[in-house]
Amino acid sequence: MHITGFLNLSVPPFKIHGGIKVPHLKNTSNSKCEILKDIESVLIPMQQHIGAPCIPIVKVNEHVKLGQVIANSENNFSAKIHSSVSGIVSKIDNIIMPDGSTTKAITIESDKKFELYANLKAPSIKSPKDLVNAACNCGLVGLGGAGFPTHIKLDLKNNQNIDTLIINAAECEPYITSDNRTIIENINDVIDGIKIIVKTLKIEKAIIAIETNKPEAIKILDKRINSKFSNIKVIKLESRYPQGAEKVLIKSCINRVVPIGKLPADVGCIVMNVTTIATLSKYIKTGIPLVSKCITVDGSAISNPKNIVVPIGTSIKDIIKFCGGYKSPPKKILLGGPMMGICLADDNFPILKQNNSILALDERESNLSEPSICIRCGKCIKSCPMKLTPLFLEQSVKNNDIDSLNKLNIMNCMECGCCSFICPAHRPLVQSIRLGKKILRNSKTIKKR
């Protein structure tokens, strides 16, 4: 079917469609994680994952300790939230999330002692159920940025035959180096985590997928993943955005295509971010849930770009202050990478579980150029990893043509941003596609009524 696959003689990495060359900008790949603990308070929103928002189970003025569950949901498709400091709950009120929705958030005044909650203990993993419970009690979500609850991913249905665990260490977004630092600094946790998952879920083989622009991490992986681990393999991928996108990664590692609307488990594999695995492994060893996160702080407006480990809920203002403040007035502050990150309205917003970077861009880097007319060069089609036609999608959105949006598979777009990046006319294609998805969703709900 695929000539390229045939020529490759089934040796990974396999050829992927589209993608773009982005500047690496991995300025912080050699900066060791520093720990930020000296903060006054944390603000913990109830929606830090895909799924049902949590409901606070603590009250104002209650004293909480590090690792104590402060919010939970009756819905299984959710993730527990733990206190990331020890101290007193001072406020529970609504905040506006960067996407415009409103959610409850708990403010905790830190006593700066970081006293551990007494009931925490390391779980013993004997069955797949234990592993799912461990991920659930850890409050773990996909730390690559999506925030999909990990216990849902690991909870395999009986008929699902999983043969491959893919560990996503591609980190294809420019700037971000926190996964890279996880491998370099916590390689033991990563390997132990892989071993536990592979053993418990009886998965044949594990693949660590990493882009070639992380030489130090690759060196460590090559050294540690030797003949002792016959079932773990390291695959070095070309540095090409969006190599780390789940469906793209599955194609380039094991040459399988996830059908539209299906999950990786439907083609026999699980994809987990490398930091997610390290965090799970740490939880299984120590019983300390997901309460802190390594993040990359970078961008043209930051004085001292670095990687830091911060308690979840630390305000971005505190983090940037820790990095020497602003070098020049910021024009955009992003949560996440420059390709898929979300803009913030101010720097009082807290760090969430699934965030892996904060970028502050100055005016020049913010790239506020006006779009010009589409010259139909077709570069957007060539670059789309999902083989969509962004220029036609934009046209259909403009025309409000729901039928055509459906036919062009608009829902298959993962908003990676390749089309907008490459467009010589600087057209906001991803923005149009987001609008189109909304139009399509609304039309469906209207139809149902």
Added chain:
Amino acid sequence: MDSKLCISSSPHLHSKTNTRKIMLDVIIALIPTAISTSVIFGARAILLICTTTISCVLSEIISRIIMRRNDTSSDLSAIVTGILLAFNLPVNINVFIAILGSVIAIVVVKQLFGGLGQNFVNPALCARIILLISFPKDMSTYTFPFSYLTHSLDATTNATPLSHSTSFIPNYTDLFCGNIPGSLGEVCSLTLILGGVYLVIRKVISLTIPLTYIGTVFIFTFIFGKDPIFHVLSGGLLLGAIFMATDYVTSPVTFKGKIIFGIGCGIITVLIRVFGNLPEGVSFAIVLMNILVPHIEKLTIPKAFGWEGKVNEKI
């Protein structure tokens, strides 16, 4: 932090390319041919190129002002149209006909349909066809190469090597280097290929359309018992295949569409050249295929990654 922050949809990084740079690359790719043609046909070639370029840019600026739209001349597309139009004219054509061609290309074909990105046929080619029909004699009176050096009186001919009536059959070297009568931009194959290579290296065009177009002409002229190399090198085929059929706006954006477009152009060109009354069919072939582009695109939209044959209803 005192300044207000900007909120925008991702991505926040952008490649360095823009429309202007792409057009500039096309202009650079056209320069070798402009030089070779002014060597072959003399200073009048330069005069003609400058005339059409300036009148195209002025037409664009003035028509945008009249239509009360913002000025778009800075995207350089009018310059590309101007140079390409000059390349489609014989060297001794009346300057006023050249200016009229520019106005037709920019105002009628391009701006009246909405400007860059909206025209459905190639402006320069369409203008050439209109001029060819309106001034058939002027448009097909060609000058022999290097006749400006000898000042000979019978330096003009109605025949290019492609004409049915001509007994003049040049050798391949003359065809390749441009030692033949013809329009400004179609005689020197060498510099046209040079420009094409530059565009491919700069990733402005892909090889799909030029290769399928030229390949189809090669195969079909061979089938009809003509000399395929002669047909590839003579007439406006290389100019058309490299610079006109690959025009972004009027060629399909899909890969399969490009192949269909190239083959279609090739077949029509050969049919006109072999069976038609006209000696040359490139401009008609490309314009006819331009008109079909929306339909070709509709039929060749690629299947999405993971497509299994039906639209997913679960959202």
